[in-house]
Amino acid sequence: MIRIAVDAMGGDYAPKITVEGAMLAVKKFDDITITLYGDENKIKPFLTDSTRINVVHTADFIDMGEKDPIKQIRNNRKSSLCLTFKALKEEEADCAVTSGPTQAVVVGAHLIVKRLENMSRVGLCPILPSVDGKSKLLLDVGANVELRSEHILELAIYASVAAKEYLKIENPVVGLLNIGTEPGKGRQLDKETFDLLSNNEHINFYGNVEPKEILTNECDVLVTDGFTGNMVLKTLEGTAKGTGLILAQEIKKTFFGKIGYLFMKKNLKNYKKRLSADEVGGAMICGIQKPVVKAHGSSDAYAFSNAIKQVRELVLADVVNKVASKLPKENVENEQ
């Protein structure tokens, strides 16, 4: 049995969707048990079937609007998120899922679950929508504001293993997001990272990738520093949203457009679905000692169940242990 710890109070619609998502996942996979951490009184009304689901009560939780989630993590170890992570630390669970505030999740994973030995940073790694049907990993998208080249290398190794073992891509190709394709492009950081990625035996390095190819290039893993990755991911979201609005405006402008829409309704729905993160689960927290998936704050029950599916697969693929053997031994810091 795979024991999954779930922060029942994280996300915009908790605990309704976390509980419903857990029930969905348990129905789908008979090799998992789930422990929900959160307010029993609020959880119970939604928990209509507790097969392989149990509840550990705590009244405390981190509010999604919390301005200083890091302080919350440090000062209150009884929040649902902290208890979820403690279960990992104390070997009561094999992996965890939460829809909580990203910063709190990253810091909590860091402080409570702890980093892998020889891993000096934690990274946040979502799965991008795909044009060719192949999944693509992007990291770091904001676990760190600034990263050094050796940190990006470690995260690239992590994501390569995840792409191979979890996404089942043989010899995944890693690209460095940059402003130009030629070697020598970008900031000092990018040049150094290019060199490290070129020379590491565990990386199948493609070279620089310009984000104008973000959805169409052949790489399986795209790496950059946390600030840039966050800006790229949010631009992707913002463009998908903005172009969707422009498309809707143009369709509504003419009678024939509206007729066409009636025929095409299902196709447009599927289009929207392919751009949505709900299908692929959440973002992996790379670099800590157990698999943790951060689901979108606005996840519905189906999306949340997919995040549970994802973390189950990360355990089955033994990603964390397989990463450990490939990390460079030097350059390790013990900073927090």
Next chain:
Amino acid sequence: MIRIAVDAMGGDYAPKITVEGAMLAVKKFDDITITLYGDENKIKPFLTDSTRINVVHTADFIDMGEKDPIKQIRNNRKSSLCLTFKALKEEEADCAVTSGPTQAVVVGAHLIVKRLENMSRVGLCPILPSVDGKSKLLLDVGANVELRSEHILELAIYASVAAKEYLKIENPVVGLLNIGTEPGKGRQLDKETFDLLSNNEHINFYGNVEPKEILTNECDVLVTDGFTGNMVLKTLEGTAKGTGLILAQEIKKTFFGKIGYLFMKKNLKNYKKRLSADEVGGAMICGIQKPVVKAHGSSDAYAFSNAIKQVRELVLADVVNKVASKLPKENVENEQ
């Protein structure tokens, strides 16, 4: 008469489209004259009407695939691009348009036309596609790999004046692209820039803007450093391209989708047009002594004529001189 210098040999389809674009523009605006710089023998076959258009011959040009355009600019001052810029320097023209390689254009403008006094960097500033019908400026998108906060302030002042005088937006709102909306977010650079923008009398500062609102937020001007701006712009292009492909895939999947497409063809064409840079002209080179517009390398004649329209309007609005009076006097460097 507004005298416009045109680099006839820049861009993927030169000189055909530059010549055709020039003829289109002259037909549209009776207050402009155009000088085409380039290979007379190649230009002549396309120049079917030379009303208010003359040609200055040079056999040299900078190839679009040139690996080291900066060296080209330094070593060969007889290329069509250099002659175009020299015409500005020597007051033989009031403004210039080119589709040449971006790096060469930026460096050439810098070295030959020269920066405005009190402006320490040059910026590249395209116009973003618009959801609400309002144009939006983004800069720097890559004239510089790295910028300091005071450089971003100068560019923000330039773009504010351009938004007011050229786009006719009263009191344009300036946003700082960042990973979070709260003050204090981002790198040290972003925090410093936030402070400078907050305290400058010429800036109507909105605060931080996350790129997930890139096309929908209310700002008229969005600023960031050149590396980040380039990544954001290219992600926008890449997402528009990728989502367009996904949309086409989904439409083709069903019979009804294909029927719907027939009804909606014109709407989809207009959608594509609204995302295209062809309608709005090119990117402004901000910070030099005369208006220069860099048209897209793949511009067609219509797009190129719009870039000529744009540079004409920048002259009429007297943007460059209006910027000069608003630049901070301190912090000026004379580095190249």
